[in-house]
Structures are given as C-alpha cells and as structure tokens.
Amino acid sequence: EAGVAQSPRYKIIEKRQSVAFWCNPISGHATLYWYQQILGQGPKLLIQFQNNGVVDDSQLPKDRFSAERLKGVDSTLKIQPAKLEDSAVYLCASSLELPRLGVDTQYFGPGTRLTVL
Amino acid sequence: AQSVTQLDSQVPVFEEAPVELRCNYSSSVSVYLFWYVQYPNQGLQLLLKYLSGSTLVKGINGFEAEFNKSQTSFHLRKPSVHISDTAEYFCAVTGAQKLVFGQGTRLTINP
Numbered sequence: 313e314a315g316v317a318q319s320p321r322y323k324i325i326e327k328r329q330s331v332a333f334w335c336n337p338i339s340g341h342a343t344l345y346w347y348q349q350i351l352g353q354g355p356k357l358l359i360q361f362q363n364n365g366v367v368d369d370s371q372l373p374k375d376r377f378s379a380e381r382l383k384g385v386d387s388t389l390k391i392q393p394a395k396l397e398d399s400a401v402y403l404c405a406s407s408l409e410l411p412r413l414g415v416d417t418q419y420f421g422p423g424t425r426l427t428v429l
Numbered sequence: 430a431q432s433v434t435q436l437d438s439q440v441p442v443f444e445e446a447p448v449e450l451r452c453n454y455s456s457s458v459s460v461y462l463f464w465y466v467q468y469p470n471q472g473l474q475l476l477l478k479y480l481s482g483s484t485l486v487k488g489i490n491g492f493e494a495e496f497n498k499s500q501t502s503f504h505l506r507k508p509s510v511h512i513s514d515t516a517e518y519f520c521a522v523t524g525a526q527k528l529v530f531g532q533g534t535r536l537t538i539n540p
Contacts, residue, residue, distance in 0.1 A: 420473040
C-alpha cells in the first residue's frame with residue numbers, strides 16, 4: 313500500500329513570496345490533515361478535511377494560509393505572502409475514518425521543509 | 430480541551446539499556462493516547478495507541494506503554510534500546526476531535 317505522498321520535500325523562498333505544497337493521501341482515506349511543525353515543537357493541526365469539506369480550520373491563519381481538497385482526494389496548502397515565522401515542516405496526514413471507533417490512526421507523509429529568508 | 434506534557438526534551442541512554450520516555454496529559458473527557466516516532470527527515474510513524482481495554486499496550490519495535498488514568502500518564506518504555514531507536518518521540522492525545530501533540534523527546538543512543 314502506497315503511503316502519503318508530499319511534494320516538494322524542500323522549499324526555500326524569500327519573505328512576501330508565495331508557496332504551495334501538495335499532498336496525495338492513502339487511497340480510500342476520507343480524512344486529510346495538514347500540520348505545521350516548527351523546529352523543536354510537536355506538530356500543530358492547521359486544517360482537517362473530511363472528503364472535500366472542512367471539518368476544523370480553527371488554527372489556520374486565514375489571512376495568509378489557504379487549503380483546498382476539491383475532489384476529495386489530493387490537497388494543496390498555500391501560503392501567500394510568506395513570513396519568516398512560517399519556516400517549518402508542513403506535514404500531511406490521512407486517516408480511513410472509522411466512526412464506530414471514534415478515532416482512527418493518522419498516517420503521515422514525509423513532510424515539506426519550508427525555509428523563509 | 431486536551432494538552433500533553435513530555436517531561437524530558439532529551440534522553441541519552443547507552444545501547445542495550447532500558448529507557449522510559451514520560452508523558453502526562455490533561456483532559457476533561459475520556460481520551461485516546463498515541464506515541465509516534467519521527468526519524469530524521471521523515472514523517473511521523475505510529476508506535477502504539479491506547480483506545481480502551483488493557484492499560485498495557487504493546488507496539489512496534491519492542492516498545493510498550495502503560496495508561497495510568499489516576500496519574501494521567503502514558504509513559505513509553507523499551508527494555509533494551511538499539512542505535513536504530515535514535516529519533517524524536519511524540520506523545521499525542523485526542524478526545525476524538527483533533528490530535529494534540531507534546532513537544533517531543535529526543536532519544537539519543539550512545540554505543
């Protein structure tokens with residue numbers, strides 16, 4: 313079974329530029345997550361999709377960050393314009409979604425390391 | 430809301446020695462608990478999880494964890510570590526909504 317795919321793996325941009333990250337979840341997984349992991353910290357949830365609908369985007373800085381999952385499969389996270397403090401690893405995860413268990417395992421991609429200069 | 434505290438930011442141990450990585454959580458509702466491992470330049474991989482039932486949970490790579498409700502802890506243990514266990518370990522909690530991660534514990538194995 314193929315895992316969660318992300319691209320690019322690394323990106324260096326200057327502040328005020330825009331950047332986009334792509335994620336393809338495990339086939340058949342209905343739920344997709346984007347996390348931000350700042351150096352030395354644990355991942356923080358930015359946004360959660362259930363199929364192509366947003367479940368939770370309470371921690372997404374909506375003035376500069378946007379995300380979409382138009383066909384309920386792959387997803388794009390965009391930052392425009394980037395700030396120095398956006399330097400982090402952006403992780404995508406997916407889960408099958410088993411409502412009867414209440415919670416199910418999230419499978420993570422390798423992440424995109426963003427450096428903003 | 431839930432929160433997680435990993436009590437040690439770094440844990441150095443010698444190869445073949447036992448190790449315990451500590452995790453405490455707070456929550457006003459019943460929780461589900463997880464331990465993830467992150468190898469350098471990789472994403473997170475699930476080690477083990479507690480959903481219900483037996484409080485002693487066994488995971489991959491010889492790791493196990495014990496859920497202690499009275500002490501609100503979920504400590505991770507391994508009786509004998511290897512060089513390949515060098516990684517960052519994250520404890521996480523959810524009340525069936527979003528997953529909340531701790532700050533991580535860097536495990537360093539010395540030969």
